[in-house]
Amino acid sequence: xxxxxxxxxxxxxxxxxxxGAKNAALAILAASVMTDETVLIxxxxxxxxxxxxxxxxxxxxxxxxxxxxxxYKINGSQINNLTIEDDYIKKIRASYYLLGALLGKYKKAxxxxxxxxxxxxxxxDQHIKGFKGLGASVKIEHGLIVTSAEELVGNHIYMxxxxxxxxxxxxxxxxxxxxxxxxENAAKEPHVVDLANFLNSMxxxxxxxxxxxxxxxxxxxxxxxxxxxxxxxxxxxxxxxxAAITKGDVTIKNVIPKHLESITAKLIEIGCEIEESDDAVxxxxxxxxxxTQVKTLPYPGFPTDMQPQISVALALSxxxxxxxxxxxxxxxxxxxxxxxxxxxxxxxxxxxxxxxxSGYTGASVSAPDLRAGAALxxxxxxxxxxxVVDDIKYIERGYEDFHIKLKxxxxxxxxxxxxxxFSKFRFQAV
Ligand code: UD1
Numbered sequence: 214x215x216x217x218x219x220x221x222x223x224x225x226x227x228x229x230x231x232x233g234a235k236n237a238a239l240a241i242l243a244a245s246v247m248t249d250e251t252v253l254i255x256x257x258x259x260x261x262x263x264x265x266x267x268x269x270x271x272x273x274x275x276x277x278x279x280x281x282x283x284x285y286k287i288n289g290s291q292i293n294n295l296t297i298e299d300d301y302i303k304k305i306r307a308s309y310y311l312l313g314a315l316l317g318k319y320k321k322a323x324x325x326x327x328x329x330x331x332x333x334x335x336x337x338d339q340h341i342k343g344f345k346g347l348g349a350s351v352k353i354e355h356g357l358i359v360t361s362a363e364e365l366v367g368n369h370i371y372m373x374x375x376x377x378x379x380x381x382x383x384x385x386x387x388x389x390x391x392x393x394x395x396x397e398n399a400a401k402e403p404h405v406v407d408l409a410n411f412l413n414s415m416x417x418x419x420x421x422x423x424x425x426x427x428x429x430x431x432x433x434x435x436x437x438x439x440x441x442x443x444x445x446x447x448x449x450x451x452x453x454x455x456a457a458i459t460k461g462d463v464t465i466k467n468v469i470p471k472h473l474e475s476i477t478a479k480l481i482e483i484g485c486e487i488e489e490s491d492d493a494v495x496x497x498x499x500x501x502x503x504x505t506q507v508k509t510l511p512y513p514g515f516p517t518d519m520q521p522q523i524s525v526a527l528a529l530s531x532x533x534x535x536x537x538x539x540x541x542x543x544x545x546x547x548x549x550x551x552x553x554x555x556x557x558x559x560x561x562x563x564x565x566x567x568x569x570x571s572g573y574t575g576a577s578v579s580a581p582d583l584r585a586g587a588a589l590x591x592x593x594x595x596x597x598x599x600x601v602v603d604d605i606k607y608i609e610r611g612y613e614d615f616h617i618k619l620k621x622x623x624x625x626x627x628x629x630x631x632x633x634x635f636s637k638f639r640f641q642a643v
Contacts, residue, residue: 214604215605215629216601217590217593218601218634219600219601221600221625222596222597223623224459225459225594225622225623226462229463229618231445232467232613233255233441235262235263236307237445239310240307240381241408241442242270242285242287243266244310245287246270246287247435248436249288250436251287252287252440253284253438254440254441255284256443258283258442259282259283259613260609260613261609261611269298269308273296275288275289276289296322301325302327305610306378309324309327309337309358312360312382313381313383313384316360317365320361320363324358341358342372343396347390347394349386350362366391367430369397370383370394374398380427381400384408384429389434393428393431397426399421400512401423401513403443403446403469403512404443405422409427411438411440415435416436417435418430443472444472447516447519447611449465449473449494450519452465453465454588455591457480457496457526458498458591459591461496461498462496462497462498462499464493467493468494470491475513476519479505482503485498486498503530503531504534508536517541519584520536520538520544521588521589524547524548524565525589525591525595527567527569529595530567533566533568534567535566537564537565539563545560548560550589554573554578573595573596573600574596580602580603580608583607599639625642
């Protein structure tokens, strides 16, 4: 099993390039099969979730051609199967975006029902409500969500909760529906906007993405396009936090600073200096970090996908911080691992009460999920001694070349697979 071995205590210094946004790429790749013409997509991150989605697309007959590491040509004209198997859904929940894409194009789709995920229960009632609102029937049969319609007709759809996945799926189902669809209480995340821009570049008529009311006028069909995915807000935020807790000075390049505002605001509050330019942010951490309050919220609020990383920083900040997780109920699973490294965190329901400590000490810890795994790595970068992070397959779902990028910033980190690799790392790290 692969692990990261980290020798902590080195301030990160230098520049890091951020890749394409995983969550935007997943939605855009799924939507790319909605035309029979060939679509070119650039700035696709080379991460495991993307690879699994591409395999799921190939399994139903889509032609996927890799142009280079980050560029794909997709052609959906040969799709001959409208059922996405359980295997793909088990590996990556976002393969359910093919439900909206196939329903929108072929008026029919079946996708294995996503099971429980390790950050909390994740219902899909709002996706189903949206499909039904457009006139589709939705049944659960043999573990599959089976949806079909004679025709899809635009409608007024009110989302009871702000859901990124629900907004994306309903948007895809509605682009070729008859008439106008209005999605109220829509998610405003940058990747929702990116998907809308992508679909519009294929001939869709979507207005209002990025606000909580999205208006979609159905079009007959979609056509080819060339499109580049936006930079990954969460990858950028993770490096910003890594700079903060290692007392570093890191310029994070190829970002959209506006997407990082909630993260930037919190870093300034806890004592970092931030310089913004058109497509970069520089984080300088030279003073002792201070406590603050954080509540995760839908965009433009503080992202739940950054909650573990900021908690790792707050656990090293002076005073007592309160972190409230309002999106997913089971997102404090990394706390026990962080406690093993010396953190003082008490979780009560959806709130973590964090009392700052003066430092972490290296330990063997396991990544419980993608973002928490990344958070444990950055904790290791700040810890005294050696940290080994296990189960890094979770981290590789969403971070391209994570340890390579960290190494370029001066971190002592290696991917290891065997005891002898660890002995070598320990020997070299002293
Ligand atoms: C997406 C992101 C994930 C991020 C999350 C919140 C992708 C591939 N994943 O996940 O990284 O953490 O947004 O920003 O983009 N809910 C319902 N009913 C539904 C759908 C959702 O009650 O039908 C609830 C969920 O349980 C959760 C909240 O709504 O409490 C937000 O979930 P949602 O925005 O849908 O998250 P995902 O799209 O799954």
